[in-house]
Amino acid sequence: MRPLKKPIILVHGGAGRLRNKQLKDYKLCLKDAAENGFRALLTGGAVDGVVEAVKTMEDCGFMNAGVGSVLNIHKEVEMDAGIMDGSTLRVGGVTLVKKIKNPILLARVVMEKTDHILLAGNFIEELGIKLGLKTWDFKQHPQYVGKVKRYNELYSKLLKGEVKHLQRLRKLLEKVGELIPETVGAVALDRDGKLAAATSTGGYWLKLPGRIGDSPIVGAGFYANNVAAASASGIGEYILITGLCRRAVELVENGLPAFKAASRSIDYVTNIFGENTAGLIIVDVRGYIGSAFNTEGMGRALLSASHEKVKVALFKYERLI
Amino acid sequence: MRPLKKPIILVHGGAGRLRNKQLKDYKLCLKDAAENGFRALLTGGAVDGVVEAVKTMEDCGFMNAGVGSVLNIHKEVEMDAGIMDGSTLRVGGVTLVKKIKNPILLARVVMEKTDHILLAGNFIEELGIKLGLKTWDFKQHPQYVGKVKRYNELYSKLLKGEVKHLQRLRKLLEKVGELIPETVGAVALDRDGKLAAATSTGGYWLKLPGRIGDSPIVGAGFYANNVAAASASGIGEYILITGLCRRAVELVENGLPAFKAASRSIDYVTNIFGENTAGLIIVDVRGYIGSAFNTEGMGRALLSASHEKVKVALFKYERLI
Numbered sequence: 001m002r003p004l005k006k007p008i009i010l011v012h013g014g015a016g017r018l019r020n021k022q023l024k025d026y027k028l029c030l031k032d033a034a035e036n037g038f039r040a041l042l043t044g045g046a047v048d049g050v051v052e053a054v055k056t057m058e059d060c061g062f063m064n065a066g067v068g069s070v071l072n073i074h075k076e077v078e079m080d081a082g083i084m085d086g087s088t089l090r091v092g093g094v095t096l097v098k099k100i101k102n103p104i105l106l107a108r109v110v111m112e113k114t115d116h117i118l119l120a121g122n123f124i125e126e127l128g129i130k131l132g133l134k135t136w137d138f139k140q141h142p143q144y145v146g147k148v149k150r151y152n153e154l155y156s157k158l159l160k161g162e163v164k165h166l167q168r169l170r171k172l173l174e175k176v177g178e179l180i181p182e183t184v185g186a187v188a189l190d191r192d193g194k195l196a197a198a199t200s201t202g203g204y205w206l207k208l209p210g211r212i213g214d215s216p217i218v219g220a221g222f223y224a225n226n227v228a229a230a231s232a233s234g235i236g237e238y239i240l241i242t243g244l245c246r247r248a249v250e251l252v253e254n255g256l257p258a259f260k261a262a263s264r265s266i267d268y269v270t271n272i273f274g275e276n277t278a279g280l281i282i283v284d285v286r287g288y289i290g291s292a293f294n295t296e297g298m299g300r301a302l303l304s305a306s307h308e309k310v311k312v313a314l315f316k317y318e319r320l321i
Numbered sequence: 322m323r324p325l326k327k328p329i330i331l332v333h334g335g336a337g338r339l340r341n342k343q344l345k346d347y348k349l350c351l352k353d354a355a356e357n358g359f360r361a362l363l364t365g366g367a368v369d370g371v372v373e374a375v376k377t378m379e380d381c382g383f384m385n386a387g388v389g390s391v392l393n394i395h396k397e398v399e400m401d402a403g404i405m406d407g408s409t410l411r412v413g414g415v416t417l418v419k420k421i422k423n424p425i426l427l428a429r430v431v432m433e434k435t436d437h438i439l440l441a442g443n444f445i446e447e448l449g450i451k452l453g454l455k456t457w458d459f460k461q462h463p464q465y466v467g468k469v470k471r472y473n474e475l476y477s478k479l480l481k482g483e484v485k486h487l488q489r490l491r492k493l494l495e496k497v498g499e500l501i502p503e504t505v506g507a508v509a510l511d512r513d514g515k516l517a518a519a520t521s522t523g524g525y526w527l528k529l530p531g532r533i534g535d536s537p538i539v540g541a542g543f544y545a546n547n548v549a550a551a552s553a554s555g556i557g558e559y560i561l562i563t564g565l566c567r568r569a570v571e572l573v574e575n576g577l578p579a580f581k582a583a584s585r586s587i588d589y590v591t592n593i594f595g596e597n598t599a600g601l602i603i604v605d606v607r608g609y610i611g612s613a614f615n616t617e618g619m620g621r622a623l624l625s626a627s628h629e630k631v632k633v634a635l636f637k638y639e640r641l642i
Contacts, residue, residue: 074444089593091562095533096441114529117558120417120441121531123395208435210442212416217538219564237438241412243540243567272410 001259001321003287005305007046008189009037010289010320011053013063013299014182014201015233015279018314022062026299027312029060034301034310037186046188046196046229047085047108053186054081054104054198064182066102067141069202071151072209077138079202080215081107086195086224091117093216100128101136104200107216109133118216154205183215185222185231187283195229195285197222197245203236214239219246227285228252228261233298234269234278242269248282248290258282262290270294291320322580322642324608326626328367329510330358331610331641332374334384334620335503335522336554336600339635343383347620348633350381355622355631358507367509367517367550368406368429374507375402375425375519385503387423388462390523392472395530398459400523401537402428407516407545412438414537421449422457425521428537430454439537475526504536506543506552508604516550516606518543518566524557535560540567548606549573549582554619555590555599563590569603569611579603583611591615612641 011033013026037053058066069077081103082093092111095118097103106128110119113131129135138144183201190196199222201215213236214220222231223245230245239245244265251261262282269278279293281300291300293316301312302320313320332354334347358374379387390398402424403414413432416439418424427449431440434452450456459465504522511517520543522536534557535541543552544566551566560566565586572582583603590599600614602621612621614637622633623641632641 089562091558093533115558116529116532117561118533119529119531120533123530208437208440209444210440211437212439212441212533218562219540237412237436240438241410241539243564246564 001288004289004321006189006193006287007038007041007049007191008283008287008289008304009034009041009049009053009186010281010283010291011037011057011184011186011301012231012233012279012281012291013057013184015293015295015298016182017295018297018299023314025062027314029057029062030299030301030312031310032060033057033186034303037188038303041188041190045192046190046194047083049188049190050083050186050196050198051104051108054184054200055102057184058102058104058200061143063184064202065184065200067136068143069138070205071147072203072207072211074209075148075151076209077202078209079103079200080213081198081200082216082218082222083107083111083198084196084218084222084224085111086197086226086229089225091218093118093218094124095120095212095216096210097125099135099137100125101134104198105133117218151205158206183221183233185233185281187229187231187281189283189285189287193285195224195226195283197224197229197231199231213237214244219243221245223249225249228258228282230280230282232278232280234295238269238273238277242272244269244278244280248280252282252284258284258288259290262292266292266294289320322609325610325642327510327514327608328359328362328370328512329604329608329610329625330355330362330370330374330507331602331604331612332358332378332505332507332622333552333554333600333602333612334378334505336614336616336619337503338616339618339620344635346383348635350378350383351620351622351633352631353381354378354507355624358509359624362509362511366513367511367515368404370509370511371404371507371517371519372425372429375505375521376423378505379423379425379521382464384505385523386505386521388457389464390459391526392468393524393528393530393532396469396472397530398523399530400424400521401534402519402521403537403539403543404428404432404519405517405539405543405545406432407518407547407550410546412539414439414539415445416441416533416537417531418446420456420458421446422455425519426454438539472526479527504542504554506554506602508550508552508602510604510606510608514606516545516547516604518545518550518552520552534558535565540564542566544570546570549579549603551601551603553599553601555616559590559594559598563593565590565599565601569601573603573605579605579609580611583613587613587615610641
């Protein structure tokens with residue numbers, strides 16, 4: 001495999017089951033994300049690229065992030081997002097976001113305007129609003145009715161004892177695979193050789209209020225330095241325990257090409273927590289990319305200076321390059 | 322250095338400046354924590370040991386955790402805690418805790434009663450209360466008056482431009498070292514060779530509301546598996562970015578003795594973020610221990626089956642064994 005020419009953007013729409021998805025819209029959203037991210041990469045840099053790509057997926061409604069976010073057990077939306085600038089090691093994460101339309105923009109506020117790297121709750125949302133970020137009310141969104149229907153289906157499974165209060169998450173996921181998170185994410189390498197990673201999610205159906213997953217946590221759901229950038233998706237608890245994205249980036253630091261770092265770090269999760277648990281994308285500073293997942297599928301889209309148009313892939317037998 | 326006999330408990334009272342502390346009370350609290358933790362280790366196991374040690378430090382009022390927690394910019398207490406059972410890789414973390422007296426007990430609830438590993442906010446606090454955990458009102462606590470005085474001093478520095486809205490946290494810390502977090506933590510190896518780690522903190526003075534540091538995040542503020550257990554203290558943002566405790570434990574997995582793993586992982590933080598940023602304690606399954614810090618001091622206390630009584634150390638020239 002030859003390295004790609006800079007700049008490069010690689011996005012994912014979440015690892016999980018794809019069979020019940022509106023695949024046409026899902027693929028279109030991946031394509032738009034890569035194209036919008038690539039445009040921002042050219043005019044700005046790696047950070048702008050991943051922000052724009054993730055924002056596109058937050059807005060499209062066919063991903064579990066931003067306006068497409070699923071409902072927790074209290075029938076509410078609580079969104080997480082995180083971003084890392086590999087050239088400065090600056091980080092921003094936000095969690096339990098309820099009223100800001102684009103959590104990834106709020107994560108960027110945390111990274112650029114505060115001394116902290118992870119903020120939750122009302123204060124940071126109000127700060128975001130004062131800084132001009134758009135709000136939204138998920139109950140007013142056209143998708144809300146459909147979401148409540150899905151919520152009720154899952155909730156009735158819970159009541160029938162088919163779910164048992166979410167005990168044994170993995171067993172639950174085997175039964176009702178749609179519960180698997182479909183976090184979105186992007187990694188980018190810009191013309192100056194700078195790297196960035198970003199991730200955004202709505203969590204998963206019926207999660208407890210206040211649940212924080214891997215997506216806003218540096219080293220877990222995302223990580224970037226001057227060697228590589230990675231973004232993950234899957235069961236957040238497992239990704240957090242294994243420190244998945246830092247692990248993948250460190251494998252590249254230790255000499256592995258990006259595609260091997262991706263598969264080896266996913267193997268690490270599979271060995272501990274089993275199949276149907278995680279996926280990730282990665283790009284390194286030399287222009288190599290990688291993606292790996294132990295789920296049925298993971299939507300990915302790639303655009304680089306080596307390509308004329310976006311390449312989209314969903315399943316394992318579909319390759320990006 | 323010979324390995325210690327099992328069981329072993331090692332606690333810390335936070336890395337930072339010790340010059341303004343009431344050192345007699347601080348040392349007494351460390352000693353009590355090690356003794357109470359050791360007793361729980363003997364009757365229960367590693368998890369009981371670290372919980373009891375951390376609970377003791379949360380209750381004593383001379384540590385920045387539990388009832389001794391500092392105030393955020395809204396003059397409120399927001400506490401974090403985390404725990405990991407190395408034998409099962411189960412994890413519990415709680416963040417932004419306001420009304421539960423012992424956040425470490427709430428972290429244990431997350432680990433043992435939920436499918437999640439990190440929870441914030443009202444829901445988990447209410448669950449803790451329903452399960453019998455004690456509440457407290459920090460404004461009714463005898464220390465509140467003194468805390469508000471300290472808050473006002475720091476806040477006036479902020480207004481005078483000496484702090485500049487917490488920009489450049491590190492420069493700020495050089496000026497007003499008392500801002501450095503004094504997270505507490507414990508690591509333990511029980512008679513069965515099982516390991517556990519726990520951490521608890523009030524964060525730092527003048528932090529933004531909703532700020533989440535390293536203490537509730539697995540791999541950052543704490544980590545344990547069947548090889549080693551570590552607990553960290555310092556500037557949470559840096560510990561989170563570097564994944565400090567997972568790093569130290571992985572160094573032991575790669576063959577380093579615990580004391581070398583401690584110093585090498587602290588060197589890693591120092592190289593990126595400078596001095597006065599972090600400290601950690603670690604115990605491995607063979608019975609070796611380690612502690613390292615790039616701050617003026619870090620209170621530590623050790624008790625094991627090799628010892629008749631607790632050994633307490635504060636500065637670098639004081640050794641535990």
